[in-house]
Amino acid sequence: xxxxxxIVEDDPDMVTALRMPLEANGYEVYVAASGQEGLQxxxxxxxxxxxxxxMMETTTAGFQLSLQLRSPxxxxxxxxxxxxxxxxxxxxxxxxxxxxxxxxxYLPVDDFVDKPIDPEVLLSKVRTLIEKxxxxx
Amino acid sequence: xxxSEEDVLDLLTAAAMTISVADAAAVLxxxxxxxxxxxxxxxxxxxxxxxxxxxxxxxxxxxxxxxxAADRPDVPFPTGFSFLLCVPLTVAAHPLGVLRxxxxxxxxxxxxxxxxxxxxxxxxxAALQAAQGVAELERIxxxxxxxxxxxxxELRSPIAVAQSLVRSVVRGYAGSLTxxxxxxxxxxxxxxxxxxxxVNDLLDLAASRAPELAEEECAVALNSSVGRAVxxxxxxxxxxxxxxxxxPYSEELAVxxxxxxxxxxxxxxxENGIKYTPPGGTVTVTMGxxxxxxxxxxxxxxxxxxxxxxxxxxEEFYRAPNARALNAVGTGLGLTIVKELVERYRGxxxxxxxxxEGTTFIVTFPAAGPPTCGF
Numbered sequence: 001x002x003x004x005x006x007i008v009e010d011d012p013d014m015v016t017a018l019r020m021p022l023e024a025n026g027y028e029v030y031v032a033a034s035g036q037e038g039l040q041x042x043x044x045x046x047x048x049x050x051x052x053x054x055m056m057e058t059t060t061a062g063f064q065l066s067l068q069l070r071s072p073x074x075x076x077x078x079x080x081x082x083x084x085x086x087x088x089x090x091x092x093x094x095x096x097x098x099x100x101x102x103x104x105x106y107l108p109v110d111d112f113v114d115k116p117i118d119p120e121v122l123l124s125k126v127r128t129l130i131e132k133x134x135x136x137x
Numbered sequence: 138x139x140x141s142e143e144d145v146l147d148l149l150t151a152a153a154m155t156i157s158v159a160d161a162a163a164v165l166x167x168x169x170x171x172x173x174x175x176x177x178x179x180x181x182x183x184x185x186x187x188x189x190x191x192x193x194x195x196x197x198x199x200x201x202x203x204x205x206a207a208d209r210p211d212v213p214f215p216t217g218f219s220f221l222l223c224v225p226l227t228v229a230a231h232p233l234g235v236l237r238x239x240x241x242x243x244x245x246x247x248x249x250x251x252x253x254x255x256x257x258x259x260x261x262x263a264a265l266q267a268a269q270g271v272a273e274l275e276r277i278x279x280x281x282x283x284x285x286x287x288x289x290x291e292l293r294s295p296i297a298v299a300q301s302l303v304r305s306v307v308r309g310y311a312g313s314l315t316x317x318x319x320x321x322x323x324x325x326x327x328x329x330x331x332x333x334x335x336v337n338d339l340l341d342l343a344a345s346r347a348p349e350l351a352e353e354e355c356a357v358a359l360n361s362s363v364g365r366a367v368x369x370x371x372x373x374x375x376x377x378x379x380x381x382x383x384x385p386y387s388e389e390l391a392v393x394x395x396x397x398x399x400x401x402x403x404x405x406x407x408e409n410g411i412k413y414t415p416p417g418g419t420v421t422v423t424m425g426x427x428x429x430x431x432x433x434x435x436x437x438x439x440x441x442x443x444x445x446x447x448x449x450x451x452e453e454f455y456r457a458p459n460a461r462a463l464n465a466v467g468t469g470l471g472l473t474i475v476k477e478l479v480e481r482y483r484g485x486x487x488x489x490x491x492x493x494e495g496t497t498f499i500v501t502f503p504a505a506g507p508p509t510c511g512f
Binding site: 011013014016017018020021024115116117118119120 | 294296297298299300301302304305306308310311329333
């Protein structure tokens with residue numbers, strides 16, 4: 001069965017740019033256009049990986065989704081999905097004063113991909129994260 | 138030194154009391170609807186009504202006015218005060234407000250007191266106007282920087298999307314391409330790269346001009362900052378066949394600034410060196426200490442800068458004619474950003490160049506104590 005990837009992104013052109021290399025490599029791609037829709041689809045699909053744009057309609061939408069999914073509350077309705085790896089998309093240039101990194105506590109995510117997307121970098125991170133989460137199960 | 142309106146008012150009331158041997162002073166400035174608003178007071182009781190009094194309007198018309206509590210029951214005096222002198226604060230016949238001084242006991246204010254206070258008021262009004270002007274300019278500059286920041290963020294997003302799409306197409310994820318199509322997409326991609334770079338530079342420039350966007354400063358380790366820049370650019374130098382020579386300094390030097398800002402200075406200077414040096418040439422980075430200053434020198438054996446280009450080197454979007462002719466990708470903002478950042482960190486930048494032989498940039502900063510970050 002192919003691995004399922006949920007893309008949470010409100011820009012349809014960016015979705016296309018992400019979808020092309022992923023589908024060409026056999027992933028099954030699902031799309032949510034908002035954080036709210038993303039949470040709903042997580043429950044419906046139970047994806048193997050989530051690709052999340054942190055800069056959607058409101059800058060907090062992406063944050064809220066990842067915070068809710070990673071809520072430490074064991075009674076949270078998203079508790080069964082806490083293990084799903086999250087890859088965030090960010091356009092924040094490393095030389096500006098804002099910096100996101102996988103080791104920093106700004107966001108509970110597993111790795112990030114810089115925009116513009118390099119398809120090879122994207123595929124390699126997707127592969128690594130899914131393998132890692134599988135090994136942890 | 139940056140002097141605020143508050144500082145000027147503070148100095149003005151203190152000086153007014155001294156030169157007119159007064160016990161209290163107040164400044165009222167013209168505000169909205171031509172109303173006088175109490176803006177500073179010294180030596181007056183808190184309960185003294187701060188508003189306009191009949192003498193103020195006379196003073197605003199351009200001459201000093203005096204009064205005693207005994208003769209002018211229509212003029213409110215604070216308890217215990219007997220004499221009042223009021224002069225206009227005027228710049229080039231344009232009234233800004235009034236300056237009042239009070240005495241508790243005799244003698245009353247003399248015409249000589251009025252002359253002296255009037256002279257002080259003239260100087261004070263000019264200083265006040267300058268301080269207000271600076272504050273206004275700062276507001277405009279900050280608004281401009283915020284605007285650039287928003288605009289560049291809005292620009293960056295569509296560029297990133299377009300570039301992502303093109304990359305997927307070029308790599309064949311949308312089907313195979315003919316050689317001509319590949320070539321055309323490569324050109325589109327190069328243009329998008331340039332546009333992305335330009336927007337990033339503009340954003341950096343806006344950030345370097347808007348203090349509210351900046352990170353807190355610390356004593357940045359120079360060896361590490363230069364090292365990061367060299368590491369980042371080594372592949373580019375190797376690819377071009379330019380020798381990039383740099384070694385850490387024997388001492389742990391530090392500069393007061395932000396890591397990103399200092400990294401950016403060295404990246405831009407070294408990148409320029411590589412860009413304008415032909416294959417086989419050398420870019421050398423050295424650093425050192427000179428008394429209570431530290432310096433970093435980036436020298437190249439490149440095309441050099443023509444003398445006529447020197448005065449414009451740090452202007453926004455300026456590119457020297459021989460740099461343009463080289464067809465190297467550049468936005469003309471790199472050195473503007475370097476200069477702004479160097480000055481922000483209280484440093485200076487010097488450049489020496491000989492066409493056909495090479496260029497040397499030297500940035501000098503006040504030495505900071507032991508590094509507190511980035512080491």
